[in-house]
Amino acid sequence: MTRNTRARHVRFLRSGWLLLLVPFLLAGCDGRQSVLVDGGADARILTDLFWVMLTGAVVLWIGMNGLFYWATRRSPAPHSQRMANWLVILGGILFPTLTLGALLVYGLTLMPDLRATGDGPVIRVTGEQWWWRVDYTRDDGSIVTTANEIRLPAGVRSTFLLDSKKVIHSFWVPSLGGKMDMFPGRVTEMTLGPERPGIYRGQCAEFCGESHAWMAFEAEVMAPEAFEAWLDAEAAPAVAPTSAEAGRGAALFLSQGCGACHAVRGTPATGRVGPDLTHVGSRHSLAAGRLGTSVEDFAKWVANPGAWKPGAEMPAYDHLTDAQIGAIAAYLEGLE
Amino acid sequence: MRDSDHDRQPHPRGDAHEFAEERESLWRITLAPTIWAFHFVISYAAVSVYCFRYDHLAAMGTxxxxxIAMTALMLAAIAWIGWRAFQRWDVRGTGEFSNPEGxxxxxxxxLGHAxxxxxxxxxxxxxxxxxxxxxxxxxR
Structure with missing residues (x-):
């Protein structure tokens, strides 16, 4: 064994060690915002598509490299004209035409299922900078407004009517299905048929300004009865927390003018500029997936929203004392 | 002098210049892609206009x-153009793929080849x- 080949073997072994890291990288493919985790039929269709494409690409990659190897190492002599002609006709025309044609037919046959008509709730989602306005239309025609969280009944297809206020956003819950753009002044429609209850994460998928990356939401898939119960509770006016601190917070909320932008149904706060806060304490996240839902998180946000979400329209309330901000946070956290 | 430039065989039909209409052929090679372009524009425009506004007037099947009937006609036209071009290329008659002479x-x-x-x-x-x-x- 010459020095040269030994060096090559050592290099190969080192690169082999790197392969051991691959499982750790692949662990990133799991989780509640992964395309490969299917929470419903749509995501399963897309996951299958992904595996078919990946398998095909790997086979092609190996085949092409095999050909390169064969042509440069195994049989480097010039081929006959006849052989070259057949190589071009079969490998250059027939094979790609048939392969791409088959992929096209496969992709097209998937589309009707992905765009099936909804038989569940109709949910209007409006993209704002950088949060989501969510309106459920109930059977009696009444509308229940909430924000930054979408709840869906498992086992039925929900219809989404997507709109935007100012710029283009894109609505995407990777574990539940494909994405759909949201345009100002035009309503796009998509349906999703989630099946497996759980809390998934959605994300704006079209660059929409400086806090685009912080524009997320939780999508909770619930058993149908649990969904109905939740929607009933969501439609009801706010139940204010009873502690003395929260009471001070409620008064401050109104005196500081928060109600000009935010609605807390059942109180004089009826603003429509910012997210509806009627049941904000019962959500899974604050500020469109930016923060958690502890009292401390509410306090951090109220004190300086721009620190957490650059460019946010909400002003900082840093002129208030910590105790005052704590009171507002206690009030909001208690709005369940 | 010519023979020292290259060692090709004399053109098998070197004396038959009866098809020297390359100006016309230059236009003719654009025919098939033009049909393709029209097919693309007509199909997509027809379906999007139909689905946008007129889906109540007639069934999608119509x-x-x-x-599809239009497609069949266009495919037949392209096949005919291709066959004529193949004959003009005359690769089976001359055995020449690339026709490098000027x-x-x-x-x-x-131009038949192209x-x-x-x-x-x-x-x-x-x-x-x-x-x-x-x-x-x-x-949908």
Whole structure:
């Protein structure tokens, strides 16, 4: 064994060690915002598509490299004209035409299922900078407004009517299905048929300004009865927390003018500029997936929203004392 | 002098210059891609206008049948153009693939070669354009 080949073997072994890291990288493919985790039929269709494409690409990659190897190492002599002609006709025309044609037919046959008509709730989602306005239309025609969280009944297809206020956003819950753009002044429609209850994460998928990356939401898939119960509770006016601190917070909320932008149904706060806060304490996240839902998180946000979400329209309330901000946070956290 | 430039055999039909109409052929090679372009624009425009506003006037099946009939005609036209170009290339008669000489007959055969390949890719393009019409039955 010459020095040269030994060096090559050592290099190969080192690169082999790197392969051991691959499982750790692949662990990133799991989780509640992964395309490969299917929470419903749509995501399963897309996951299958992904595996078919990946398998095909790997086979092609190996085949092409095999050909390169064969042509440069195994049989480097010039081929006959006849052989070259057949190589071009079969490998250059027939094979790609048939392969791409088959992929096209496969992709097209998937589309009707992905765009099936909804038989569940109709949910209007409006993209704002950088949060989501969510309106459920109930059977009696009444509308229940909430924000930054979408709840869906498992086992039925929900219809989404997507709109935007100012710029283009894109609505995407990777574990539940494909994405759909949201345009100002035009309503796009998509349906999703989630099946497996759980809390998934959605994300704006079209660059929409400086806090685009912080524009997320939780999508909770619930058993149908649990969904109905939740929607009933969501439609009801706010139940204010009873502690003395929260009471001070409620008064401050109104005196500081928060109600000009935010609605807390059942109180004089009826603003429509910012997210509806009627049941904000019962959500899974604050500020469109930016923060958690502890009292401390509410306090951090109220004190300086721009620190957490650059460019946010909400002003900082840093002129208030910590105790005052704590009171507002206690009030909001208690709005369940 | 010519023979020292290269060692090709004399052109098998070097004395037959009866097809020296390369100016006309230059236009002719654009025919197949033009049909493909029209097929693309007509199909997509018809389906989007229909689905946007006029889906109550007629069934989707009627529009699909009409467009598929148009496709069949266009494919037949492209096939005919391709066949004519293949004959002009005359690869089976001359055994020459690339026609590297600069004389009128070579240009004529080269344009046949190019026209044949363009007809081939146009045929494939039109078939691909038509697949959604065959597979998808509704506007959704």
């Amino acid at each position: 529009l699909r049948a009409a467009l 004389n009128a007959e070579d240009r004529h055969q080269f 026209g044949f390949l363009l007809a081939l890719i146009s045929f494939i393009g039109v078939v691909y354009d038509t697949l959604p019409l065959i597979v998808l039955a509704s506007c």
